[in-house]
Amino acid sequence: MDAHCEVNVNWLPPLLEPIYRDRTVMTVPIIDVIDLNNFRYHSENHNGDYRGGFDWSLLYEKHKLTAQQEKSRKYKSEPYDSPTHAGGLLAIDRNFFLRLEAYDPGLLIWGGENMELSFKIWQCGGSIKWVPCSRVGHVYRKFLPYDFGQRKKGPLDLYNYKRVVETWFDPKHKEYFYTRVPLARFLDHGDISKQLSLKKRLRCKSFQWYMENVANDIIPDLPRNMHWGELRNLGTNSCMDSTLFGPPSLMKMMPCHGYGHTQLIRLNVEGQLAVTEYCIDGDQENITLVSCSSRVADGPWSYYESTHFLIHRPKKLCLVQQPATHRLFLRPCHKNNNYHKWIFQTLRPWW
Ligand SMILES: [Mn+2]
Known part of the structure; x- marks a missing residue:
C-alpha cells in the first residue's frame, strides 16, 4: 500500500481470505479517508457500495454496484467483483503477480499502472474483489508537491495510458480512447512487444470479453x-x-x-x-x-x-x-x- 495509509482494526484476515481460497484473486480494501489537515479518520460512508471503473480517457472512476451484484450478495460484508482498482492499496499472491510479469516496466513514474494490472488480471484468468470488511485509511493530497520533470515526447500520463490501451484494448475500444483523447494518436508509446507476447503466451481474453463480462454497465460506446x-x-x-x-x-x-x-x-x-x-x-x-x-x-x-x-x-x-x-x-x-x-x-x- 501507499506510504500515507493507516490500517484499521482487523484489516488483514478479510483481505487474505479470498486469496487463500483462490490464488488468482486480487483483493482491495475499502479505502477510508484520513483528513489531510488534521489526520482525522473518516469512514468512506457511501450510501451503498462502490466498485472501480474507468472512462475512455482511462481515468479511474467509482461506480455503484449493479442491482444484479447487490442481489447476488447474501450479506453486505461479502467481497464483490470490481472491474478496476484505484492503485494504491491491494493484496495479491506473489507468484500470481509474477506470473503476470508484475507491472509493465515501460510505464513511467505515475499513472495507468492500476488500469494495466486490472485489465491484465481479468483478461488473463484472474479476478479483482473489493472487501468491505477490510478498511484502510488513506491521506488524499490536495496538490502534487513536485512535478514529474519535463518530457519532450508528450504528457507522461498519456504515454502510460497509451501503452495500456495499445496492449489490452481491442481495435474497437482503442478507437474509443482516440476519439476521447484525439491528441494521443500523435504520441509515441515506445516498445510494447513484450507486453503483447505475454498476453499471447497467457492466452488472455479479449477486451470485448472483459467489457461484456466484467465492466458491462460502467461505460457506453463512444460515437466517432x-x-x-x-x-x-x-x-x-x-x-x-x-x-x-x-x-x-x-x-x-x-x-x-x-x-x-x-x-x-x-x-x-x-x-x-x-x-x-x-x-x-x-x-x-x-x-x-x-x-x-x-x-x-x-x-x-x-x-x-x-x-x-x-x-x-x-x-x-x-x-x-x-x-x-x-x-x-x-x-x-x-x-x-x-x-x-x-x-x-x-x-x-x-x-
Ligand atoms: Mn496515495
Whole structure:
C-alpha cells in the first residue's frame, strides 16, 4: 500500500481470505479517508457500495454496484467483483503477480499502472474483489508537491495510458480512447512487444470479453468524432472553454491557447458536442456543461462547414457569442453575423 495509509482494526484476515481460497484473486480494501489537515479518520460512508471503473480517457472512476451484484450478495460484508482498482492499496499472491510479469516496466513514474494490472488480471484468468470488511485509511493530497520533470515526447500520463490501451484494448475500444483523447494518436508509446507476447503466451481474453463480462454497465460506446479541435468564434476569435468546473456549469469563451484540455471540443456523429468527459447543451439563456446522455443517439447539434453555423436542432437555433459580454446562448441564425459563426480549429501536439 501507499506510504500515507493507516490500517484499521482487523484489516488483514478479510483481505487474505479470498486469496487463500483462490490464488488468482486480487483483493482491495475499502479505502477510508484520513483528513489531510488534521489526520482525522473518516469512514468512506457511501450510501451503498462502490466498485472501480474507468472512462475512455482511462481515468479511474467509482461506480455503484449493479442491482444484479447487490442481489447476488447474501450479506453486505461479502467481497464483490470490481472491474478496476484505484492503485494504491491491494493484496495479491506473489507468484500470481509474477506470473503476470508484475507491472509493465515501460510505464513511467505515475499513472495507468492500476488500469494495466486490472485489465491484465481479468483478461488473463484472474479476478479483482473489493472487501468491505477490510478498511484502510488513506491521506488524499490536495496538490502534487513536485512535478514529474519535463518530457519532450508528450504528457507522461498519456504515454502510460497509451501503452495500456495499445496492449489490452481491442481495435474497437482503442478507437474509443482516440476519439476521447484525439491528441494521443500523435504520441509515441515506445516498445510494447513484450507486453503483447505475454498476453499471447497467457492466452488472455479479449477486451470485448472483459467489457461484456466484467465492466458491462460502467461505460457506453463512444460515437466517432465528426469534428474536433478548438471551437473558435469567427467574430471574437476566442475559444469555447469548459474551464475546470464539472457539470452543471456555464461554458465560457477564453483566449485560444492551443493546448486542448478544456478547449478540445468534439462533435460526434450522433450530434453530441463534448468536452472532456461531458456534453454541451443550451437554450436562449445559457450554454451549459451537462452530463452526457447515456442514450448515445441523443445529441442536439449539427455543424455546417459551408455556413459555419453550429445549430441546436431541437430548438432550431444557432450557437451565438454575445460580443460585448462574451456570453453564449442560442439565437436565430444570421448569415452575415460573424458572432454566429464557428470553426473547429485543428489542434496539433505541442510536444
Ligand atoms: Mn496515495
